[in-house]
Amino acid sequence: MTLYWFAQAVGGLAFVVGITTFFNRNERRFKLQLALYSLIIGLHFFLMGANAAGMSAVLNTLRTLVSTRTRSVWAMLVFIALTLGLGLPKVRYGVELLPIVGTVASTWALFRCSGLTTRCVMWCSTACWVTHNIWLGSIGGSLIEGSFLIMNGLAIVRFHRLIKQGIDPFVTENRALPVQVPGR
Known part of the structure; x- marks a missing residue:
């Protein structure tokens, strides 16, 4: 097996692992x-040679x-700085910015963010990744991100409908539902 096909097989494994990610309502x-x-x-x-990605x-x-452990703004800023600092120098083509x-x-x-807003922003992020993966020729990467785009889009529509019906799809078993008293 050549390195190319091994890399594609790893992309296929990622596809299998990631296929159901966005239907999970439990945030953790x-x-x-x-x-x-x-x-x-x-x-x-x-393995595909796409070091920035x-x-x-x-x-x-x-x-x-x-x-999963913190929502700290400082932690977020550290990861944004790392992404920019480590990723930007590896960019060779404009599409690698995506x-x-x-x-x-x-x-x-x-x-x-949380709940539906998280899923919506992640959908936009996925659009960036799927465009890059198609450009790269990543079969597994294109399949998984394309699937994420569709599945997360369907989940967003489903969750939005539940919210419009007054149902919070992101309430877990451990949290009590707020009690609404009619007329208040």
């Missing part, structure tokens, strides 16, 4: 599954894991 499990996906796809990008994906892994822009956007989403 969502972030942990996203971190695992990011680690595997980062390896895929390094690989660096962004590995930073995504660390960032996502840290975001994973960096997507990573900065998703970093902001994971540290400062």
Whole structure:
């Protein structure tokens, strides 16, 4: 097996791991599954020679894991600075800026947003990544990010409909629902 096909197989593994990420309503499990996906796809990008995307994906892994523990603005700024500082010098073509822009956007989403807003910002980030992956010729990366774009888009529509019906789809079993008294 050549390095190219091994890299594509790693991208395929990332596809399998990441396919259900955005349907997860539990924020912690969502972030942990996203971190695992990011680690595997980062390896895929390094194997494909896309070092800026690989660096962004590995930073995504660390960032996502840290975001499960804190929502600190300082932590967010550190990861944005790392993304820019480590990613920008590796850019050879303008399209390689897209994973960096997507990573900065998703970093902001994971540290400062929740629920539906997180999913919407992540959808925009995914649009950056899918464009880059198609340009790169990454079969697994294009499939997974294209799937993320569709699946997250469908989840956003579904969650939005639930919210319009007065149902908070992001309330977990551990949190009590707010009691609304009619007429107040």
